[in-house]
Amino acid sequence: xxxxxxxxxxxxxxxxxxxxxxxxxxxxxxxxxxxxxxxxxxxxxxxxxxxxxxxxxxxxxxxxxxxxxxxxxxxxxxxxxxxxxxxxxxxxxxxxxxxxxxxxxxxxxxxxxxxxxxxxxxxxxxxxxxxxxxxxxxxxxxxxxxxxxxxxxxxxxxxxxxxxxxxxxxxxxxxxxxxxxxxxxxxxxxxxxxxxxxxxxxxxxxxxxxxxxxxxxxxxxxxxxxxxxxxxxx
Numbered sequence: 001x002x003x004x005x006x007x008x009x010x011x012x013x014x015x016x017x018x019x020x021x022x023x024x025x026x027x028x029x030x031x032x033x034x035x036x037x038x039x040x041x042x043x044x045x046x047x048x049x050x051x052x053x054x055x056x057x058x059x060x061x062x063x064x065x066x067x068x069x070x071x072x073x074x075x076x077x078x079x080x081x082x083x084x085x086x087x088x089x090x091x092x093x094x095x096x097x098x099x100x101x102x103x104x105x106x107x108x109x110x111x112x113x114x115x116x117x118x119x120x121x122x123x124x125x126x127x128x129x130x131x132x133x134x135x136x137x138x139x140x141x142x143x144x145x146x147x148x149x150x151x152x153x154x155x156x157x158x159x160x161x162x163x164x165x166x167x168x169x170x171x172x173x174x175x176x177x178x179x180x181x182x183x184x185x186x187x188x189x190x191x192x193x194x195x196x197x198x199x200x201x202x203x204x205x206x207x208x209x210x211x212x213x214x215x216x217x218x219x220x221x222x223x224x225x226x227x228x229x230x231x232x233x234x
Contacts, residue, residue, distance in 0.1 A: 008145070024091045030062050045072070092118075137157060139157055177232075201215055
């Protein structure tokens with residue numbers, strides 16, 4: 001984005017905002033995303049919300065610095081509370097836990113009619129499970145890497161979705177032919193962490209047999225997904 005350099009995570013989100021979108025950025029913090037989109041001419045105005053005044057103050061400072069403060073409507077709001085559907089067609093909720101994102105959407109059922117760009121920091125599996133069970137369909141996912149950390153960006157709209165397997169809930173649904181240069185490393189890291197969790201469960205007297213079986217099945221499916229992805233790249 002011209003005039004303001006975004007992190008890889010925010011750049012990947014910005015790239016998916018449609019030209020001329022009526023954007024609502026939930027939990028905007030420094031308002032880097034709407035500011036960059038305005039500077040690039042991708043959008044003409046935006047709404048930026050946060051539950052606390054301090055992040056909104058930082059956002060206003062950013063918007064003022066880059067001369068776009070009159071085109072961003074800063075609102076002190078809890079998620080999407082108080083926002084009416086016609087005000088926006090694209091909603092970004094990034095940098096929050098997956099369970100919090102689900103709670104925000106649950107209070108705003110009108111979002112089924114909008115484009116949602118969601119970037120959960122935690123509980124990605126829980127968020128996918130909630131979305132597919134509440135009238136949302138994940139149209140695609142983008143995987144971004146910053147150092148050793150991976151970020152999953154979900155492109156979501158209202159609609160019916162084929163149920164996800166446990167592996168897909170954790171890693172996202174992979175499609176042959178899609179470009180995702182970080183996916184192999186992401187799957188490898190995910191498998192390593194689930195194996196570590198499995199070892200801890202196996203050594204604990206509190207672990208129920210069915211819990212151990214579920215984790216073993218998850219690790220096996222993730223390994224199959226990695227093999228499938230590797231085969232597609234040959």
